[in-house]
Amino acid sequence: MSLVSSSRSPVFSFVVVADTHINEDESLSSSPYQTNALANARARYVFQDIAAMSPAPRFVVHLGDIVHPVPSLPSFMQAVENFRSISSSVKVPIHLVPGNHDVGDKRVQGMPADQVCDAYLDTYRKAFGRDYYAFDEGPLRLVLVNSLLINSGLDEEVRQREWLEEQLSSAGDRRIFLFMHYPPYIYSEDERGNYDNIDQPGRDWLLDLMRRPQVEATFAGHVHNFWYDRVGEGEFYMLPSTAFLRHDFTEFYRTAPDVEFGRGDAEKFGYFIVDVYADGHVAHSVRTLGRQVSGDSEAFAPVDQFLTHPKTSMLDNMGVELRHPWAESMQITATGGVQEFGRKWARNDYPLLALWEMGVKLSKVPVLDLEEQESRTRMQLMARMGHRYVVTTLGLPRGAQSVDELSRAGVAAYEVNFPSAQFEMHRHALKTRRETDGVQIFYSPILSHDPDQYDGQHFNHVIKAGFSLEDLDGVAQTMSASRQAGEIDGVTVRITPDQDLLYAYREMRAFHERTGCEILASLKLAGPSLAKERADDAANVASVAQTIVLSRASSGIRYIYDTFMDVDRGYFPRHAFIDRHFNPRPMARAYCCLNALLSGLGDCQLTDVDKATAESLEFKAGNQSFRLVCATAAGFRQLEHLPSGAAVLDLASGQYTNAASVLEEAEADGLLHVVLITLK
Structure with missing residues (x-):
């Protein structure tokens, strides 16, 4: 092995x-x-x-x-x-x-x-x-x-x-x-x-x-x-x-x-x-x-x-949003067998195990997790081994915890959500909270009007938050001034699955360089319809692979996937990193593989970011060169001409393979495949 x-x-x-x-x-x-x-x-x-x-x-x-x-x-x-x-x-x-x-x-x-x-x-x-x-x-x-x-x-x-x-x-x-x-x-x-x-x-x-x-x-x-x-x-x-x-x-x-x-x-x-x-x-x-x-x-x-593990991972600026309870306690039913005389309490630590196996160090959690004793205690426990948290709030944070309590709980930032029309009235309060709590503030506007809600036949009741990529030019001056005034550290940007991640990377990097604002990129896993499931595991693997490389290629951008565990009921059903039995999906395996491979190699340098595509992304890390390929059979025909000694890692399975096998499988199923090729 x-x-x-x-x-x-x-x-x-x-x-x-x-x-x-x-x-x-x-x-x-x-x-x-x-x-x-x-x-x-x-x-x-x-x-x-x-x-x-x-x-x-x-x-x-x-x-x-x-x-x-x-x-x-x-x-x-x-x-x-x-x-x-x-x-x-x-x-x-x-x-x-x-x-x-x-x-x-x-x-x-x-x-x-x-x-x-x-x-x-x-x-x-x-x-x-x-x-x-x-x-x-x-x-x-x-x-x-x-x-x-x-x-x-x-x-x-x-x-x-x-x-x-x-x-x-x-x-x-x-x-x-x-x-x-x-x-x-x-x-x-x-x-x-x-x-x-x-x-x-x-x-x-x-x-x-x-x-x-x-x-x-x-x-x-x-x-x-x-x-x-x-x-x-x-x-x-x-x-x-x-x-x-x-x-x-x-x-x-x-x-x-x-x-x-x-x-x-x-x-x-x-x-x-x-x-x-x-x-x-x-x-x-x-x-x-x-x-x-x-x-x-x-x-x-x-x-x-x-x-990989949070103690050893160097993937500091990428993580997941914990929408489901991640440290849930419950009474286990006495069904007989070894437990007949009453229920017993237990906590579900399988979400935690999956986070550890991926080496996740950064998580977004609702303010409820910080306010409630049991989840806050678990946050404190995890913070001791390197976990850090972005706490998302509706409206201004209430400031119920001291600076020491926030530090012990691993709170790195607040994501503050309210409509953009209220931004001016809250600027002073944001500055006060930032100075008082000693944590970063990311502003996330709530979208009060969305033309996509009505398609001429269906009206979707959907809450959206975060700037779109198209919004960035229009808000650059205001957000830059707010950052310079000490009111915010950055903004949240919303990225949907259909958007090109390389394009998003270029736009966010340009905004960061122009304004000095850090960016919290909220990567959505839901499809466009709240009534239809998005279960494209291959596309999720491609997304997380590209994002890990891009996250290591520049500072100033933190990427957080908006779903850690599958949503299999309610609105926007979708696959994520773990299923409802808390077992890893291919997306989690890809995260683990790339984290383990790249953490010890330092930052990534994109070979030619202007020529890079979603299908083929070349980069260097340490003294090694890599090519990330996310393609169907046509795109994989380039693998027929790999240099001698190149290693091909199938990121969905987490196993090394060879170019011929990948091409054969891609031609047989016609589906998207994602591999990392170590060139030298």
Whole structure:
């Protein structure tokens, strides 16, 4: 597996895997779900993927639920043997912590299986070795915790407790990473005990340890879903499974789940690659998409992985608008199975995961997100790793937050929306707010009359905001004077999908150079009719690819796509970066690929901006030359004459290919295709 990352070279990397649930048989499982029967083939893919990593990781940590049969079943040892065989392709050390399927469920009433006991611990140790231990690697101390012992009442609980406290106390200057199966909590530190967390009093004891200043990160499994939080100064990650989704949490979905009522939502399966630096770490999510390698086949086709993250991305002036709730909390229904006695609270962190995988650092949010405690707290959390926010308001901002509160929440700017007829009366107030809050102000006019609303037959009730490209000449003098007076920093410009992005770039750049105003380019994904869906993923890929290049080619323009998640109901239905199950669309993959490739190369220089077209855009970044091609078959015939050694990246799939394959596919389907060609 070839890794392309926006990160600088780490000291070393390691892999974290969770909940493989290896079965006793290749195609059978003690679970009634067909998804579970595929666990072995999916785990085999994961370990072969890890084995193919270049550069190789230093080690692998497995967070438990290594096998699916519990220790009381006669099939347990066969599943153990299968795990050994399946993971044997990995030649670096694999460190294991036990899960509830490996040693029994936690000690509490209402658990659905046999509970942890000395006999099951002995069985685990004979099969896998130690159930808790630590090792040092470079600047780190890695501490593996048996979370099933906590609150167990077993003699070993006391021994682990004393040992764990000693490991943290004796670490010296080493940074500490903790690994465990059960997370202490999934939603809040004071939540009620349930199947997915550690109960009191052990939870508070563990959280106190996690708050120690040298604890940099904690990784937990069990929940088969992604969540992120901080405990003290340490980052806290809950990982997805490689085998199946805990589908009670598909309650987050606004549309019906797919395979086996959500259990087989393979786009959420995956593992983590963690890059370790002298001054911190970056945890990358790798989606395996449920890929499989069968037991009787030696064939393995590694895929290219493009890794980026807000901590490492250099794409500072491009982002997305979060129209949907992006940190939504809700009560998860008690449907039975592992949750029978009441609902539990959980937060949907899948939009956040998608933002991280794309390396998005800039988001536009409604002022409601800043005003409400829960979303503001998440903004503050994200700001600590580089997220920045443009807060859009209807009318003047109310100034409810102090300068310090705005800074901690990562607020970089206000986008202030009101009709242009009110601009003169608000100029002084804009200046006061800008000086008081210490953030930038972008003025966005609300269009009070739009001739496009009526086409002679239909009248569309549509709100539009932002200057059009055609407006810019007429407002240049007024906006320039307002900027010089300290009232605004820039303006919002509205760009629709049918507009040529290169033309828009030239017009906005000229306006910026003439007025000194920065520009917030609002890139619309909706079509012209509020009643018709725009679902052109290929056009979206072309748009985001061109925009990323243009955003790196000049300062003074920030590009924000007006939709992050699909709109599949209401007005202007449209595709965007993620679907309503929060899974990435091709547009997100293209964003990730280009961000990972270009972040470390510095700014882009367009080779000849006056001759560039939407079909072919040549540019340089660092010491490399590129050509972005967005074309149908006719435009791709130029690929027949590429220089030797040119690399062709299909931005929709995120995989390297070759010129002949792209041309053949384009001729067969007649559709738009988007590739990035590295010329040298």
